[in-house]
Amino acid sequence: MADSKVSPVPLLKDELDIVIPTIRNLDFLEMWRPFFQPYHLIIVQDGDPSKVINVPEGFDYELYNRNDINRILGPKASCISFKDSACRCFGYMVSKKKYIYTIDDDCFVAKDPSGKNINALEQHIKNLLTPATPHFFNTLYDPYREGADFVRGYPFSLREGVPTAVSHGLWLNIPDYDAPTQLVKPLERNTRYVDAVLTIPKSTLFPMCGMNLAFDRELIGPAMYFGLMGDGQPIGRYDDMWAGWCMKVICDHLGFGVKTGLPYIWHSKASNPFVNLKKEYKGIYWQEELIPFFQAVKLPAECTTVQECYIELSKQVKAKLGGIDEYFDKLADAMVTWIEAWDELNPSGSKAASQSA
Amino acid sequence: MADSKVSPVPLLKDELDIVIPTIRNLDFLEMWRPFFQPYHLIIVQDGDPSKVINVPEGFDYELYNRNDINRILGPKASCISFKDSACRCFGYMVSKKKYIYTIDDDCFVAKDPSGKNINALEQHIKNLLTPATPHFFNTLYDPYREGADFVRGYPFSLREGVPTAVSHGLWLNIPDYDAPTQLVKPLERNTRYVDAVLTIPKSTLFPMCGMNLAFDRELIGPAMYFGLMGDGQPIGRYDDMWAGWCMKVICDHLGFGVKTGLPYIWHSKASNPFVNLKKEYKGIYWQEELIPFFQAVKLPAECTTVQECYIELSKQVKAKLGGIDEYFDKLADAMVTWIEAWDELNPSGSKAASQSA
Numbered sequence: 001m002a003d004s005k006v007s008p009v010p011l012l013k014d015e016l017d018i019v020i021p022t023i024r025n026l027d028f029l030e031m032w033r034p035f036f037q038p039y040h041l042i043i044v045q046d047g048d049p050s051k052v053i054n055v056p057e058g059f060d061y062e063l064y065n066r067n068d069i070n071r072i073l074g075p076k077a078s079c080i081s082f083k084d085s086a087c088r089c090f091g092y093m094v095s096k097k098k099y100i101y102t103i104d105d106d107c108f109v110a111k112d113p114s115g116k117n118i119n120a121l122e123q124h125i126k127n128l129l130t131p132a133t134p135h136f137f138n139t140l141y142d143p144y145r146e147g148a149d150f151v152r153g154y155p156f157s158l159r160e161g162v163p164t165a166v167s168h169g170l171w172l173n174i175p176d177y178d179a180p181t182q183l184v185k186p187l188e189r190n191t192r193y194v195d196a197v198l199t200i201p202k203s204t205l206f207p208m209c210g211m212n213l214a215f216d217r218e219l220i221g222p223a224m225y226f227g228l229m230g231d232g233q234p235i236g237r238y239d240d241m242w243a244g245w246c247m248k249v250i251c252d253h254l255g256f257g258v259k260t261g262l263p264y265i266w267h268s269k270a271s272n273p274f275v276n277l278k279k280e281y282k283g284i285y286w287q288e289e290l291i292p293f294f295q296a297v298k299l300p301a302e303c304t305t306v307q308e309c310y311i312e313l314s315k316q317v318k319a320k321l322g323g324i325d326e327y328f329d330k331l332a333d334a335m336v337t338w339i340e341a342w343d344e345l346n347p348s349g350s351k352a353a354s355q356s357a
Numbered sequence: 358m359a360d361s362k363v364s365p366v367p368l369l370k371d372e373l374d375i376v377i378p379t380i381r382n383l384d385f386l387e388m389w390r391p392f393f394q395p396y397h398l399i400i401v402q403d404g405d406p407s408k409v410i411n412v413p414e415g416f417d418y419e420l421y422n423r424n425d426i427n428r429i430l431g432p433k434a435s436c437i438s439f440k441d442s443a444c445r446c447f448g449y450m451v452s453k454k455k456y457i458y459t460i461d462d463d464c465f466v467a468k469d470p471s472g473k474n475i476n477a478l479e480q481h482i483k484n485l486l487t488p489a490t491p492h493f494f495n496t497l498y499d500p501y502r503e504g505a506d507f508v509r510g511y512p513f514s515l516r517e518g519v520p521t522a523v524s525h526g527l528w529l530n531i532p533d534y535d536a537p538t539q540l541v542k543p544l545e546r547n548t549r550y551v552d553a554v555l556t557i558p559k560s561t562l563f564p565m566c567g568m569n570l571a572f573d574r575e576l577i578g579p580a581m582y583f584g585l586m587g588d589g590q591p592i593g594r595y596d597d598m599w600a601g602w603c604m605k606v607i608c609d610h611l612g613f614g615v616k617t618g619l620p621y622i623w624h625s626k627a628s629n630p631f632v633n634l635k636k637e638y639k640g641i642y643w644q645e646e647l648i649p650f651f652q653a654v655k656l657p658a659e660c661t662t663v664q665e666c667y668i669e670l671s672k673q674v675k676a677k678l679g680g681i682d683e684y685f686d687k688l689a690d691a692m693v694t695w696i697e698a699w700d701e702l703n704p705s706g707s708k709a710a711s712q713s714a
Contacts, residue, residue, distance in 0.1 A: 113470070136648065137563035139525065139617050140532060140547065147549060149542065152535040153564025153598040155648045156641065168496065175497060178509040185506065192505070194498060194553040204558035206494035207510025241510040260496050284513065291493065291512045 009122050010129070013038045016099040016121075019091035022046045022053065028105045029056050035109070035119050039101075042091040044069075046230070047083050064090060076344070079337040084230025086239035088210070089338075092217060092224050093345050099128060100221070101214040103265065110172045110266040113193050123263035124167045124214035127197055131161025132257020134202040142197040142259070165220040165256035166247060169212035170194075171267040176209045178237075178284070179277035182270060197261040202252050205294055208244025212265045215247075219256055221346075222306045223247040225338045227331060229279075234327050235286070236279030242331075245294040250309040253299040282325075289324055293317075307339050314339075366479050367486070370395045373456040373478075376448035379403045379410065385462045386413050392466070392476050396458075399448040401426075403587070404440050421447060433701070436694040441587025443596035445567070449574060449581050450699050456485060457578070458571040460622065467529045467623040470550050480620035481524045481571035484554055488518025489614020491559040499554040499616070522577040522613035523604060526569035527551075528624040533566045535594075535641070536634035539627060554618040559609050562651055565601025569622045572604075576613055578703075579663045580604040582695045584688060586636075591684050592643070593636030599688075602651040607666040610656040639682075646681055650674075664696050671696075 019042045023029065029036065033056075041061035045053060049065035069090055070077045080090045085104065092100055101121055110118045130144035136158050143150045143159070150159050175190040200206050215224060223246050226239035251258055297316060303309045318332035376399045380386065386393065390413075398418035402410060406422035426447055427434045437447045442461065449457055458478055467475045487501040492515050500507045500516070507516050532547040557563050572581060580603050583596035608615055654673060660666045675689035 137557055137561050137617075139527060139563055139566070141551060147545065147547070149532070149534060149538055149545065151564050152533050152538075152566065152594065152637075153601070153644070154535075155644055156537075157645050158648075170496060175506070176509050177506060178511075180513075181506055181509075188504065188506065190497065190504070192552055194551060195549055196551045196553060200494055201558050201561035203560055204494050206496055207508050209496070209509065237509065244510070260494075280509075287510070287512055288514050291515075 009126050011038060012099060012125055015097050016101060016125070017042050017091070017095040017097045018121075019044065019088050019095070019100055019102040020105060021085035021088035021091075021102075023055070023105045025105045026054065026056075028108070029059060031108050033058070034117075035121055039121075040097075042095060044087050044091045046081075046085050046087045062094075064094070072345075073341050076337050076341040079225070079228070079334040079341060081226065081229045081233070081239065082231040084233075084236055084239065085210070086226035086229040089224060089226040089239075089243070092221055093342050095217060098216065098218050099125075099214065100217050100224075102210060103213075104211045106267065106269045107171070107211055107265040108268050110264040112264075113195075118263055118265075120169060120212060120263035120265050121214075123197075124169060127167035127259045127262075128164050128214060128216055130164065132164040132199040132259055133158065133161045134199050134252070134257045135162075137201060138198075141261070142199075145197065162255050162257045163216070163219060164259055165216050165251050166208075166258040167214040168206075168208055168258065168260040169214070169263045169265060170261065171209075171211060172264045174267040174270045176207075176211065176267070179273045179280050180284075182273035182276065186270075186273070193264065194261065197259050200248070200258045200260055203295075205245055205248055205291065206258075206260065208240050208247070210240030210243070211267065212263070213240070220247055220251060220306055222339055222342045223250045223310055225310075225335060228327075228334050234325070235283045237276060238280070238283040238287075241283075241287075245290065246310065246313055249294055249297045249299065249313070250306055253303065253309055254306070286324055290321065293320055307343065310339055311336060366483050368395060369456060369482055372454050373458060373482070374399050374448070374452040374454045375478075376401065376445050376452070376457055376459040377462060378442035378445035378448075378459075380412070380462045382462045383411065383413075385465070386416060388465050390415070391474075392478055396478075397454075399452060401444050401448045403438075403442050403444045419451075421451070429702075430698050433694050433698040436582075436585070436691040436698060438583065438586045438590070438596065439588040441590075441593055441596065442567070443583035443586040443593075446581060446583040446596075446600070446695075449578055450702050452574060455573065455575050456482075456571065457574050457581075459567060460570075461568045463624065463626045464528070464568055464622040465625050467621040469621075470552075475620050475622075477526060477569060477620035477622050478571075480554075481526060484524035484616045484619075485521050485571060485573055487521065489521040489556040489616055490515065490518045491556050491609070491614045492519075494558060495555075498618070499556075502554065519612050519614045520573070520576060521616055522573050522608050523565075523615040524571040525563075525565055525615065525617040526571070526620045526622060527618065528566075528568060529621045531624040531627045533564075533568065533624070536630045536637050537641075539630035539633065543627075543630070550621065551618065554616050557605070557615045557617055560652075562602055562605055562648065563615075563617065565597050565604070567597030567600070568624065569620070570597070577604055577608060577663055579696055579699045580607045580667055582667075582692060585684075585691050591682070592640045594633060595637070595640040595644075598640075598644075602647065603667065603670055606651055606654045606656065606670070607663055610660065610666055611663070643681055647678065650677055664700065667696055668693060
């Protein structure tokens with residue numbers, strides 16, 4: 001598929017924002033400087049607005065704290081989490097760019113097996129600019145990559161692929177485990193560099209991690225709501241998961257693709273498993289009902305924009321998950337508020353048409 | 358998932374047969390000797406029965422040529438292809454073992470990135486003896502592998518997985534391309550060693566290649582029919598594809614898993630693209646109707662054995678694909694003959710119960 005290959009990879013410096021939920025680690029931006037300095041950063045401070053975040057010289061950035069969010073969104077600020085990195089989705093909303101890359105401040109530059117520093121952003125851009133193949137699995141992985149193609153038996157009518165909405169990158173060193181697994185395997189490290197990018201097939205759900213994630217804001221932005229977590233909420237650490245499940249069913253409906261695999265970042269620090277357990281434990285059993293719900297979601301053909309899909313999904317959340325806990329009632333309302341706020345800040349944009357009915 | 362890990366990997370020497378469709382290349386068995394010699398080989402000669410296949414000393418084998426197939430199956434021999442490597446499925450039928458590994462004679466031992474010879478069979482055994490995870494995608498690939506696990510957000514109720522029926526291995530050097538791609542990219546070689554095994558999600562079809570393939574004969578054997586190809590048939594090179602699509606919809610129905618990825622073999626020789634084009638061209642356009650058919654197949658809950666599923670599938674093939682070409686009418690009949698022959702040779706076996714309705 002030589003036509004679809006991206007070579008050289010465009011920087012997209014005027015079309016991509018990097019969204020970071022608070023920076024506690026001063027080394028973080030220094031380490032990423034060679035790769036991030038060309039881009040505009042949007043930093044969303046997750047906790048106490050009076051704390052100062054020192055951004056090193058030479059970076060172009062805007063910083064929002066809770067006071068800014070309240071000022072900009074007014075009463076609609078209730079949909080943005082406080083004291084939780086889920087607040088990052090505010091950055092998706094205020095961005096005016098086509099693409100978003102979001103990364104946590106404990107994620108550093110990883111090395112590929114040859115010892116070379118990995119430019120994670122460049123790989124995400126490659127992933128987003130080439131099509132995805134959700135309708136049939138290609139056994140040699142991403143068919144649009146240099147040196148690869150569709151294998152024998154892959155239907156020719158499906159080889160154009162579909163637009164890629166999301167690129168989900170992975171993590172070397174500390175794997176993204178839940179608290180129980182962290183507790184059972186405190187020493188496990190991810191040392192396996194799997195040199196692959198693949199499309200998550202249509203109708204298949206996956207756990208989307210927000211640590212190292214890029215997406216096409218114009219295609220799917222309004223579905224990337226990270227929910228209600230942290231201060232005053234009964235759960236945490238399900239923000240990215242929630243966004244991933246909502247996003248995936250909407251991508252499946254609208255005909256967009258989701259890729260996972262490369263690029264890797266180096267995840268430096270395991271979060272505290274005891275704290276995590278407290279945040280997660282309700283999610284761990286609620287999830288047993290959420291997954292069958294998302295696996296069964298059907299969106300009507302009339303929903304042709306992400307916003308319409310998301311509002312419809314919020315209704316189904318209220319109707320079918322409200323019985324689990326009042327939290328889902330509140331979350332369904334927040335989903336609507338999120339879309340209202342999105343449309344207020346993006347009056348003309350994000351009306352992506354569907355690719356298939 | 359320490360419990361599920363296989364360490365050390367059992368040889369399964371009394372439980373696995375290696376099925377090879379003709380051996381033209383004298384180096385083939387010598388190269389594989391360190392890995393294959395412990396096993397029983399079933400060689401199914403695809404062409405002229407008077408040609409002699411010289412099996413080197415020290416191998417335990419049985420060899421079937423066309424005369425043997427005719428003698429053993431009588432009129433039912435019509436379901437076994439002649440002058441085509443699709444005849445290999447006769448070997449699946451006469452085996453009395455639980456597992457089958459099948460490999461082509463132009464596939465040699467590959468090396469891993471450290472330069473070590475890859476014991477393909479050992480990796481297939483690992484894949485088959487650990488569960489598969491078709492109901493939810495794990496972003497760190499096979500969660501049962503050493504150093505890996507289920508990531509945050511993977512539902513705990515799905516972590517037991519399901520029995521693995523098929524392990525689909527890949528190829529370094531010559532990729533398994535169709536004739537048009539071979540013609541367009543004559544020099545493309547697969548040099549990328551992707552260190553991963555993953556489960557093909559439920560309801561997702563893939564192109565199953567018969568070059569380097571292992572399966573649990575007791576779980577799925579009767580679905581591994583390689584169809585009617587070669588002498589007297591209008592197509593070739595769709596034998597393994599056909600088996601793969603039939604097998605996958607039956608695995609999805611019965612609750613079994615299918616893995617792809619490691620192990621690699623070294624595929625030494627590209628077949629002639631002009632000859633391939635002649636064999637493939639009808640398949641290339643028929644396939645555009647076959648894939649939607651297989652994507653839409655529903656098997657009734659009453660079908661609880663592979664045989665019942667396969668007979669039901671043959672009826673749907675006749676009803677829904679018969680209109681494409683009379684070939685599918687003949688193929689549907691051959692599918693029934695295949696199951697009759699299978700049950701005749703395996704009177705008590707292969708009544709695998711379903712894992713889920």
